[in-house]
Amino acid sequence: MHPIRKKRLTIVLFLIAGVAVAVGLTTYALRQNINLFYDPSQISAGEAPVDVRIRAGGMVEEGSVVRDPESLEVEFRVTDFSASVPVVYVGILPDLFAEGQGVVAMGKLNGKGRFVADQVLAKHDENYMPPEVAEALAKSAKARGENGEGTGAPSTY
Amino acid sequence: MAFDSFTAFIAMEGHGPYVWTCYGVFFLLVAAMMVWSWRRHQAELKSCRRVHEAADGSGRGSAQPTPATFTRVKVSQD
Amino acid sequence: MWQIFHKLGSPKWFFGIATRLMPWLLAGALALLAVGLVWGLAFAPKDYLQGNSYRIIFIHVPSAFLAQSVYIMMASAAVVTLVWRMKLADVFVKAVAPVGLVLTFLALFTGAVWGKPTWGTWWIWDARLTSMLILLFLYGGAIALDRAINDEKSAARAVAVLVLVGVVNIPIIKYSVEWWNTLHQPATFKLTEKPSMPAEMWVPLLLSVLGLYLMFGWLACLRMQTEILVREQRTRWVKEHVLARRAG
Numbered sequence: 001m002h003p004i005r006k007k008r009l010t011i012v013l014f015l016i017a018g019v020a021v022a023v024g025l026t027t028y029a030l031r032q033n034i035n036l037f038y039d040p041s042q043i044s045a046g047e048a049p050v051d052v053r054i055r056a057g058g059m060v061e062e063g064s065v066v067r068d069p070e071s072l073e074v075e076f077r078v079t080d081f082s083a084s085v086p087v088v089y090v091g092i093l094p095d096l097f098a099e100g101q102g103v104v105a106m107g108k109l110n111g112k113g114r115f116v117a118d119q120v121l122a123k124h125d126e127n128y129m130p131p132e133v134a135e136a137l138a139k140s141a142k143a144r145g146e147n148g149e150g151t152g153a154p155s156t157y
Numbered sequence: 158m159a160f161d162s163f164t165a166f167i168a169m170e171g172h173g174p175y176v177w178t179c180y181g182v183f184f185l186l187v188a189a190m191m192v193w194s195w196r197r198h199q200a201e202l203k204s205c206r207r208v209h210e211a212a213d214g215s216g217r218g219s220a221q222p223t224p225a226t227f228t229r230v231k232v233s234q235d
Numbered sequence: 236m237w238q239i240f241h242k243l244g245s246p247k248w249f250f251g252i253a254t255r256l257m258p259w260l261l262a263g264a265l266a267l268l269a270v271g272l273v274w275g276l277a278f279a280p281k282d283y284l285q286g287n288s289y290r291i292i293f294i295h296v297p298s299a300f301l302a303q304s305v306y307i308m309m310a311s312a313a314v315v316t317l318v319w320r321m322k323l324a325d326v327f328v329k330a331v332a333p334v335g336l337v338l339t340f341l342a343l344f345t346g347a348v349w350g351k352p353t354w355g356t357w358w359i360w361d362a363r364l365t366s367m368l369i370l371l372f373l374y375g376g377a378i379a380l381d382r383a384i385n386d387e388k389s390a391a392r393a394v395a396v397l398v399l400v401g402v403v404n405i406p407i408i409k410y411s412v413e414w415w416n417t418l419h420q421p422a423t424f425k426l427t428e429k430p431s432m433p434a435e436m437w438v439p440l441l442l443s444v445l446g447l448y449l450m451f452g453w454l455a456c457l458r459m460q461t462e463i464l465v466r467e468q469r470t471r472w473v474k475e476h477v478l479a480r481r482a483g
Contacts, residue, residue, distance in 0.1 A: 008318040016399055023403045035416045036361040057416055094355035096284055104418055121355045126420045128289060128432040130280030159280055166277060169287035175352050176290050179345040180276070183294045186337055187450065194454055198461040202477060205464055209474040 037104050043115070044083040050109050056085060057104040057123060065099055078103060078115070089117040096122035244321040246463045247472045253456035260453040267446030274439035291349040293440055296423065297447040299342035302370060303405055305335040305451065309377075310402040313395035323459075325391035326466070328398060329381055330458035334451060336374035343367055354418055362411035363419035366404055373401040387466075 001009075027034060037057035038048040048054055061084055064077035072091055076099075077084045087105050097103060102123035107116045129137075160166040169176050275293030282289040309331060315324035346364070347357045358364065377394050384390035412421045423437070424430050430437040467473050 005318050009314075012314055012317050012399065015396070016402065019400050020403050023407070027407070031415065034362050036359070036418055037416050039416065057418075094353075096353055101284075119355075121359070121418060122353060123418050124284060124353060124420055126423045126431045128282045128285075128292075128423070128436055130433065130435075131283040132280075133433065134283035159278055169290070170281075172286055172288040172290075172352055175288055175348050176276075179291045179294055179348050180272075182344055183298070183341055186341060190334065190337055190454060191450075194457050194461070198457055198464075201461050201464045205468050205473055206477040208468060209478060212474075 039080045040078055040083040040085045041080055043085045043109065044113075048109055050111060053106065053108055055104055055106050056087065056109075056115050056117075057102070058085075059102055060097070060099050062099045078105065085113070085115050087115045087117050087120075089120050091118070091120070093120055094122040096124055240319075241321075244319070244323045246323055246326070246467055247470075249323055250460055250463055250472075250476070253460055257453055257456050260449050260456065264446050264449035264453055267442050267449060269446075271439045271442030271444075271446050275436075275443065279436050279439055280433075285353050288349060288352045291345050292423070293443050295342060295345040295349060296440060297444045298338050298345060299367070300444055301447050301451055302335060302338040302342050302367075303408060304448075305331055305338060306370060306373070306398075306402065306405055309335065309398050310405075313398040316391055316395040317399070322466070325395070326459050326462045327455070328377070328391075328394060330462045331451075331455050332374055332377045332381070332394075334454050334458070336371065336378065338451075339367065339371045339374055343371065359418050361417040361419060362415045363408065363417050366408040366411050369404050370401075370408060373398070373404060376401075 037055035040056070040058045042048055043056060048056070056078055058078040058080045061077040061079045064075075064084075066075045068074070074089050074093065075086065076089075077086050079085075087107075089105065089107075097120065102125065104121045104123050105115060105117035106119040106121075109115050167173055167177075272293055276290055279290070279293075281287050309328050312324040312327045315321050316328065343364075346367075350359075351357050377398055380397055381390050381394045384393055409422075411417060412419050423432060423440070432440075464473060
């Protein structure tokens, strides 16, 4: 390789490396702002600010959804399988909202550790399957004895 | 076939508007990109041809190279 | 080895190869896209959660995938422009930047329309969506910068530097869903694992991705040829080419 070209190549590589380091450090410093939401472990560890609009995300805990029969109020727990946070929400939930599904809720954490949401978004995973397969999976999980999260829905969110 | 009828295919159980908007915009933009690129290519070919024919013809003193080029292009298409 | 490399850079040589390749690229692209998209739209089973709205994946993923790989190709060409000063590399960058812009727009648009029924929102400033928007601006910036500078050589270098600096965004797009909490789901296709969907869903998706790849190939060849004609208009081989075409 021609020495001039070698020199140019070195400059180019340094340029990329420099920019990569700069961007890497910036995103590392801003990582809390880049995260779209706090997960339940962070909230219960007290990492999330109280009375500030934040987002909380995780899975809707199985059997935790309580709908108020007279209004649109819903209460459920959001979990990441190591901690969970109670969420209150008044409004229409997205179609994909269900127990065992991922959600991202926007709202404020009150003093009592409850999350008062004003918007709930459904977060789905990268798994796709036909309805029949999902049913069959759920059935076989049931047959194996109902241990824990043995539903058709995968345990990642 | 995942659908029972053509109407069901269009409706997509209520998701029709979303799905068809996406596919519509996709086809529109891809087709537009193809047509636009093709036309630009043809225009450029034509302009190159005009330049070289003008250069060739200048010795013989052809006064109007452009209309002549245009007719000749048409003939060449068969 | 370097000799072959330099021969590859000859616009005349490329022009001939492209002319021979293009019919195959176009035929392959149309066939694969037709099979993949009709399969995905009408024959693939619906998803157990999202129902039929997930069918948008068959255009969303190919567009997003291409948008990123076109950028990587542009960045590689930018290195060649800066180090070897090869004209063809610059021709490539200039010819495909608008295609990348359209593909990025398509990925964002189809994602927004898909997000409404599934997430409950058109747009959210999460890491994946935002980094994809930055990609759109990078494409736009490269096009604008090229137009803003009149001198061909300075334009080529300036655009190459911009494209190279922007390449840092590509790993951020790719890993955003793993590094940070995002609303966007992780990748369906991974190199190391089986795809997280059954074959009757991922086969049409793969066909669409390949189809759009070939479509990009065709567009790139055509647009590069156009750009070569603009730059080499007065050379003898272009003269022979255009005049031979008229006669034949």
